[in-house]
Amino acid sequence: MILPPATLGMLGGGQLGRFFVLAAHELGYKVWVLDPDTNSPAGKAADRHLCAAYEDFAALDQLAQNCAAITTEFENVPADTLDYLAKFLPVRPSADAVGICQNRVAEKMFLRNNDIPHAAFIAVNKADDLRNAPDELFPGILKVARFGYDGKGQARVTSREEALHALQGFHNEPCVLEQMLTLDYEISVVLARDEHGNTKSFAPSENAHAKGILDVSISPSRFTAETAQQLAERIAEQLGYIGTLAVEFFVSRGELYVNEMAPRPHNSGHYTVDACATSQYEQQVRALTGLPLGDARAHSAAVMVNLLGDIWYDPTQPGPDSHGHYREPDWGKLLTYPNLKLHLYGKHHARPGRKMGHFTVIDADPAKAHEVAMAARAAIG
Numbered sequence: 119m120i121l122p123p124a125t126l127g128m129l130g131g132g133q134l135g136r137f138f139v140l141a142a143h144e145l146g147y148k149v150w151v152l153d154p155d156t157n158s159p160a161g162k163a164a165d166r167h168l169c170a171a172y173e174d175f176a177a178l179d180q181l182a183q184n185c186a187a188i189t190t191e192f193e194n195v196p197a198d199t200l201d202y203l204a205k206f207l208p209v210r211p212s213a214d215a216v217g218i219c220q221n222r223v224a225e226k227m228f229l230r231n232n233d234i235p236h237a238a239f240i241a242v243n244k245a246d247d248l249r250n251a252p253d254e255l256f257p258g259i260l261k262v263a264r265f266g267y268d269g270k271g272q273a274r275v276t277s278r279e280e281a282l283h284a285l286q287g288f289h290n291e292p293c294v295l296e297q298m299l300t301l302d303y304e305i306s307v308v309l310a311r312d313e314h315g316n317t318k319s320f321a322p323s324e325n326a327h328a329k330g331i332l333d334v335s336i337s338p339s340r341f342t343a344e345t346a347q348q349l350a351e352r353i354a355e356q357l358g359y360i361g362t363l364a365v366e367f368f369v370s371r372g373e374l375y376v377n378e379m380a381p382r383p384h385n386s387g388h389y390t391v392d393a394c395a396t397s398q399y400e401q402q403v404r405a406l407t408g409l410p411l412g413d414a415r416a417h418s419a420a421v422m423v424n425l426l427g428d429i430w431y432d433p434t435q436p437g438p439d440s441h442g443h444y445r446e447p448d449w450g451k452l453l454t455y456p457n458l459k460l461h462l463y464g465k466h467h468a469r470p471g472r473k474m475g476h477f478t479v480i481d482a483d484p485a486k487a488h489e490v491a492m493a494a495r496a497a498i499g
């Protein structure tokens with residue numbers, strides 16, 4: 119067991135890393151963050167911010183020398199970085215697990231090989247793969263294998279011709295072509311798994327997206343928790359996963375299909391900070407340090423609303439003011455609700471679509487939490 123005040127290393131400096139830093143600090147650990155952005159939200163909160171590239175071996179050596187264990191908040195950390203660090207200290211999750219989750223081809227093959235329900239797909243390496251694709255994949259979605267997020271690197275295609283055209287648009291990068299499912303709704307399960315194989319799943323959340331970005335997340339979800347949690351736990355076990363893992367699902371005609379995995383805490387698990395005995399971030403600390411996992415039960419229903427940079431814009435103004443600034447939203451409108459927990463990430467510049475913060479409304483009554491969350495969202499714009 120790695121005990122406080124040991125220093126933990128975090129690869130990635132976004133808001134997920136920032137919440138990890140806060141959870142680790144509460145327990146008395148120190149955290150060093152590696153991120154190339156001088157203004158990274160986690161870097162600002164960390165004991166030390168190594169402002170360097172993920173492939174900067176001098177920076178990796180510094181992490182290895184000063185930290186007791188390493189984790190990540192970002193699935194696109196190069197596998198070589200994780201492999202290199204793993205020569206010196208525990209790296210959780212492993213490079214192998216992250217490697218599967220960061221590549222859609224590897225991810226879908228993993229689901230297929232482990233008999234986990236998923237939408238029909240093929241790997242696309244060249245135009246001929248699309249010409250030979252089975253008819254059942256149309257209409258479908260062409261997705262680039264690497265670096266897609268928030269709906270980026272995806273094209274909805276109704277025909278082979280459209281798919282070929284979209285592939286060109288992606289510069290013939292490796293892709294997957296996936297069958298388009300009719301969605302009832304989408305859910306996710308966040309879980310933590312420790313080095314002994316014990317798992318604790320949080321209650322699933324039901325996720326609504328706007329323009330490809332998570333908008334509102336409601337927990338508990340309508341879907342039977344156990345069924346989704348069992349599938350997520352099977353995935354974690356097959357990955358030999360240690361840490362916090364998120365699994366996104368489609369619910370289509372009442373059936374569950376795994377969409378994708380994230381080898382890190384997840385936006386839809388923010389609610390665990392305010393509504394659960396242990397947050398997804400504390401679980402990440404616990405799994406990393408070899409502490410027993412905490413109680414994952416929710417004490418309240420929760421509705422989380424993402425706050426994107428768009429609300430920094432004055433809707434009556436076409437752009438920034440003459441100083442190039444956007445107005446700060448009137449947080450007083452949110453902070454008047456006693457059951458609303460506001461989280462701002464301290465990002466320097468608001469941009470449309472950029473995740474700047476979120477709030478979570480908790481209540482014993484799910485309907486009441488939803489009502490307050492929607493009223494609060496309307497109030498802030």
Ligand code: ADP
Pocket residue numbers: 237259261266267268269270296297298299300301304327330366377378
């Ligand atoms: P991202 O990495 O951008 O989150 P996803 O694969 O999760 O990529 O796709 C983004 C969204 O697009 C999903 O949350 C879902 O709403 C929709 N989508 C993706 N794949 C499918 C599919 N096969 N059928 C129906 N909708 C899909």
Ligand code: MG
Pocket residue numbers: 366377378
């Ligand atoms: Mg997704």
